[in-house]
Amino acid sequence: MNPARKQRDIRLDFFRGLGMFIILIAHITGNPWALWIPARFGFSDATEMFVFCSGMASALAFGAIFSRAGWILGTVRILHRVWQVYWVHLGVFFVTLTLMLALNMTGLFPRDEVGALNLKPFLNNTGPNLIGLLTLTYVPNYFDILPMYLVILALIPVMMALARQDVRLALAASIVLWIAATAGLNFPAELWFIKPSDRQWFFNPFAWQLVFFTGFALMAGWLPAPPVNRALIWLAVGIVIFSVPFAWGKVFTQFDLLREIRKSAAPLFNKTDFGILRYIHFLSLAYLAWVAVGPDGARLSLGGWAGGIIATICRVGQQSLAVFAASMVLARVLGAFLKLAGSGPLAALVVNLAGFALIIGVAWIAAYFKSQPWRTAPVRTAQAGAETPWQSRVRS
Numbered sequence: 001m002n003p004a005r006k007q008r009d010i011r012l013d014f015f016r017g018l019g020m021f022i023i024l025i026a027h028i029t030g031n032p033w034a035l036w037i038p039a040r041f042g043f044s045d046a047t048e049m050f051v052f053c054s055g056m057a058s059a060l061a062f063g064a065i066f067s068r069a070g071w072i073l074g075t076v077r078i079l080h081r082v083w084q085v086y087w088v089h090l091g092v093f094f095v096t097l098t099l100m101l102a103l104n105m106t107g108l109f110p111r112d113e114v115g116a117l118n119l120k121p122f123l124n125n126t127g128p129n130l131i132g133l134l135t136l137t138y139v140p141n142y143f144d145i146l147p148m149y150l151v152i153l154a155l156i157p158v159m160m161a162l163a164r165q166d167v168r169l170a171l172a173a174s175i176v177l178w179i180a181a182t183a184g185l186n187f188p189a190e191l192w193f194i195k196p197s198d199r200q201w202f203f204n205p206f207a208w209q210l211v212f213f214t215g216f217a218l219m220a221g222w223l224p225a226p227p228v229n230r231a232l233i234w235l236a237v238g239i240v241i242f243s244v245p246f247a248w249g250k251v252f253t254q255f256d257l258l259r260e261i262r263k264s265a266a267p268l269f270n271k272t273d274f275g276i277l278r279y280i281h282f283l284s285l286a287y288l289a290w291v292a293v294g295p296d297g298a299r300l301s302l303g304g305w306a307g308g309i310i311a312t313i314c315r316v317g318q319q320s321l322a323v324f325a326a327s328m329v330l331a332r333v334l335g336a337f338l339k340l341a342g343s344g345p346l347a348a349l350v351v352n353l354a355g356f357a358l359i360i361g362v363a364w365i366a367a368y369f370k371s372q373p374w375r376t377a378p379v380r381t382a383q384a385g386a387e388t389p390w391q392s393r394v395r396s
Helices: 009-029 034-035 046-069 071-106 120-124 126-134 146-166 169-183 205-220 232-246 256-264 276-293 293-299 304-318 320-341 346-369 389-395
Strands: none
Touching: 009 034, 009 046, 009 276, 009 293, 009 304, 009 320, 009 346, 034 346, 046 071, 046 146, 046 205, 046 276, 046 320, 071 126, 071 146, 071 320, 120 126, 146 169, 146 205, 169 205, 205 232, 205 276, 232 256, 232 276, 276 293, 304 320, 304 346
């Protein structure tokens, strides 16, 4: 097994950042810009991009730790990351709920924002659902991506243990888990409801781990990079084009035959269990994107204003967890203001650009704190050798 080296990859940063902007657009309620995101024209969407790139980033961040420090300390590092993401998940939930309650209390917004997120059951039966939230047995829709990510992170030590024996075991385990997920393996999403519920996690982690560990395996060297040749390029292009009539509502709604085919094939692009058509479509897009940016992302190294835009997108990608958490909160607030403003083209432009500015700001702030500027700040001496009041108190 070739351990992944921890280094920045401009391609990874760029596409993670691009995914963050698309995810924000998709989560702003009633956003007309969401009609033009890639998900409207194919079976896969920005979720695949987020999970795939997270797998690649995890290989860079954790692969070398397992190789250098051993499996036990590598697992400890994963547990630390799980702990961090767990608290981010809870923070996103409570901050979003608080803001939605605040919006309702103003009386200015026409929609019940709490009800729109289906959080009335939480407020009406807080005790059991609070326990469920903390134990991940109550996972409301909209707050379901990070729980999925938590479970997938927890699978990394298992896959690393298998890969130490033979990387084919890890790859086979990922495929077996995906098959089990399509057969019904999942977690309950409402275990603590008073009335029995059959609802399961919307993002089945046992299914979505397939795309995560595909990215992980490529970055870790478990899988070879695909060759660049015309046959594969045209095959990928054909798959992407072929999917458009079956995914774009403006097309398939006009033809009975397309609607029937789409209905019959629905399990193959089911989002919860990560249908195989989603996987094929995403791999085709990923391959075309990989070819388009050139070796080592050479075509992303531009100057001028274009280079500035790419650098900004990469900065957002470098801080994807902080940006994702902030965007999930901001999207609901922005959606409320968009509806209040009438959802017209000008309102959509202002709201979306405001959202972009906010997540860019979050990325810069997160990067600033991660740089720990207090460690590199120059030592400041008191003027004329006099002690400051604080120094005097310390001495006493």
